[in-house]
Amino acid sequence: MNNLVILPLLIPLLTGVLLIFFRKQIRVQRYVTTVSLLLLTVVTIALIHQVSVEGTQTLNLGGWEPPYGIVLVADMFALLLVLATVIVTFCCVLYGFRTVGEEREKHYLYTFIHFMIVGIMGSFLTGDLFNLFVFFEVMLLSSYILISLGGEKGQLRESLKYVVINIVSSMLFLVAIGYLYAITGTLNFADLSVRIAETGQDGLITTVAIFLLLVFAIKAALLMFFWLPGAYVVPPMAISAMFAALLTKVGIYAIFRTFTLIFYHEAVITHELIGWLGVATMILGGIGAVAYWDLRRILAYNVIIAVGFIMIGLAVFTEVALAGSIYYLIHDMIVKALLFLLGGVMIGLTGTNQLREMSGMIRNHALLGWMFFLAAFALAGVPPLSGFIGKLLTLQGAIDEGFYVMAAVGLITSLMVLYSVMKIFMNGFWGENQLSVEDEKMSTKGLLFPCAILAILSVGLGVGVEWVNVYVLQAAEVLNNPQAYIDAVLQN
C-alpha cells in the first residue's frame, strides 16, 4: 500500500476541475497548468525512485483487498510511461501557450488536457481490465473534445469519424470484458493471470485474447490506422503533438500489459500474429510516409510506423527485445512530440503545410533547422541519439530468436522513415530562401524552448544509456516475469 500512487491521477483531476473556475483568466490558467505539471513530474520521479528501490508499488482503493477491490499498480514500465507523458504534456502545453489562441483557451482547453492526462495516467496505472476501459473512455472523451474544439470544418469532419470508430471499438472492448469475465470470473490483471496459468490457455481464451487485441489495435493504430492521419492532422499543432505522442501509446501499453501478463501461454498464435500485424503496419505506414508531400500527413504516418516497430519487441518476447521496445516507446513519445512541434513551427512560419511551397528556412532559423535535423536522425535511429538503442536491442532480440523477416522489415522501414523526414528537412530548410523575416506569419519567440527541452532529452536518452538502462531493464524484467507483478498485487 502506497498512497503516492494515486497522486498522478489526483493532481491533474483536481487541477482540471479548478481550471473550470478560471475560464476568463487565461494567465491564471497557464500558471496553474505549469505548476501542476511540474508537481506531477516531481511526484512521478519520487515514485520511480521508490519503485527502483522497493519494487512494484500498489494501492488498494478503499482498502478492499485484490482481487475484489480496485487496485492501482505502479510498476516500472507504467511509471516510465507516466513520466514521459508528463514531460511531453509539459512541453506541448508550453508550446500551446503561444500558438493555440485565446478563443480555445477560454473554452476549457487546459481543463480537457488535464482530463486527458487523467485518462492516460489511469490507463497506465490501473490493475484491472474494467478500469482500463473506464480510463480509456475518460481519455477518449477528452480527446474527442480536443479534436473538435474550435469547430473548424475539417475538425468537425474528422472528429466524426474518430468518434464513430472509437465508440464502436469501446463497445467491442466491453464485449471482450464480458466474455473474459464469463470464462474466468475475474477482471483483475494479476488474478486473471493466475487463473489462466492454472487452467491453461485454451482455444476460447485465445479467441478472447485476439478479440482484445483487435480492440487495442484500433486504439493503438496497429494495422487499423485508417482514422489516424485524418484525426491527427486537424487540431492545432500543440494538441496534435500530444495526440501523436500519447494516445496510440496507451493502446500499445494495453497490448503489452495484457499479452505479457495474462495471455502469454500461446505465444505461437498471439505473439506471432502481433508481430505480423506490426510488419504490415510498418510497411503500409512507410508507404504513406513516403507518398505524401503534406508535412502533417508525413508526420502522422511516422506515428504509425513506430507502432509497428514497437510490436516486434513483443512478438519476439525475450527480455532484450522487450527492453528494446520499452526504450523505443519512451524515445518515440519524446521524439514524436518534438517533430510535431517543430513541424508546427515550420507550418506557422510559412502558413502552408505543403512541402513544395517552403524552402530555405535554415537561413533565418538555424536552431530550428538543426533541431529538426537532430529529431529526424533520432527518429531513424542514428547513433548516439535515443532511437538507436531501442532499435538495436529490439533487432538484436529479433535476430537472436530467428525473426529475420521482422528484423529486415524493421530496418527497411527505418530507411523509409529517414527518407520521409529528410524530405521535409531538404524541402523546408535547404534551397533558396523564399521568406524574409518580415514575411513570416508568426515569430518563433518562446516556441523553440519547449522543443529544446525535448531535443535535449532525446540526446540525453541516447548518450545517457547507462543511467536510463537500469530502469528500462527493471521494467523489462517485470514484463518478462509475470510472477513479480502477481506477487506485488496479491500479497499485499
Next chain:
Amino acid sequence: MEILMSVLAGILFTAGTYLVLAKSLIRIVLGTAIIGHGALLLLLTMGGIKTGAPPLLGLESTAYTDPLPQALILTAIVINFGTLGFFLVLSYRSYQELGTDDMEELRGTEDE
C-alpha cells in the same frame, strides 16, 4: 433465459452494425447507441442472469446473484450516455457547419 438474452444481444448488434454502415449521420449515431445496448446486455448475460437472492446481506438465502456485472454495467451506461450525448451534439454542430449529413460527402481526401 441466458440463450434468449444472447440472441437478443446478437440482434441488437446486427441492427446497430447495419445502422453504423449507413450514409446518414443520425443513423450512425443511433447505430452506436444500439450497439452499446447490445454490449451491455451481453455483459449482463455473461455474468449469469439470476442464480439466487439479490446481493444484499440476509440470513436466509445461501446463494447470491453476482453483483459485479451490474456494477460494471452501471458504469458503462453512464459512459455510454456521455459519449452518445457528445456525439449527438457533435453531429448537430457538424450538420450546421458543413451543411450535410451524408458521410459520402465528408470524405475529405483533397489537400487543404
